[in-house]
Amino acid sequence: MSKAPLPGTCRPIEHTADLGLEFEAPTIEGLFQTAGLALFREMVSGDSGVEATSGFVEVSGLDREDLLIRFLNELLYLFEEERQVIEDISVRMESERHLRADIETVPFDPEVHEVVEDIKAATYHRIHIRKNRTWKATVIFDV
Numbered sequence: 001m002s003k004a005p006l007p008g009t010c011r012p013i014e015h016t017a018d019l020g021l022e023f024e025a026p027t028i029e030g031l032f033q034t035a036g037l038a039l040f041r042e043m044v045s046g047d048s049g050v051e052a053t054s055g056f057v058e059v060s061g062l063d064r065e066d067l068l069i070r071f072l073n074e075l076l077y078l079f080e081e082e083r084q085v086i087e088d089i090s091v092r093m094e095s096e097r098h099l100r101a102d103i104e105t106v107p108f109d110p111e112v113h114e115v116v117e118d119i120k121a122a123t124y125h126r127i128h129i130r131k132n133r134t135w136k137a138t139v140i141f142d143v
Helices: 028-043 064-080
Strands: 009-013 018-024 053-060 085-097 098-107 128-131 137-143
Touching: 009 028, 018 028, 028 053, 028 064, 028 085, 028 098, 053 064, 064 085, 064 098, 064 128, 064 137
Parallel strands: none
Antiparallel strands: 009 018, 018 137, 053 098, 085 098, 128 137
């Protein structure tokens, strides 16, 4: 798993049965990038050493919160259905309700990758994005 630097921070939050994470970054793009990269750091360990493949995802939502949940679930789809591990992400907000993320992926290889947290979905439970001096988001994941 690539150690591409997070543009922000990620910390676990208390939640009974699921996984709660709070993300923080100086920009909204950085917040989405941090959330996507941190999601994969929570899920998968190991580095295949294989050269990453470039691609992109485009996601639309009803508002920023919906956009973040849809974005994270699109990344989870890439892992679950296409067996791709995200190594790097660069997010560009096209509007408050649409983004394009350039991604670098490698195929999941059970010889070198380990699933450390089986995350099924990002949920709308307690989803909240706010801006003070920095952007922060709270997301609960179904595990």
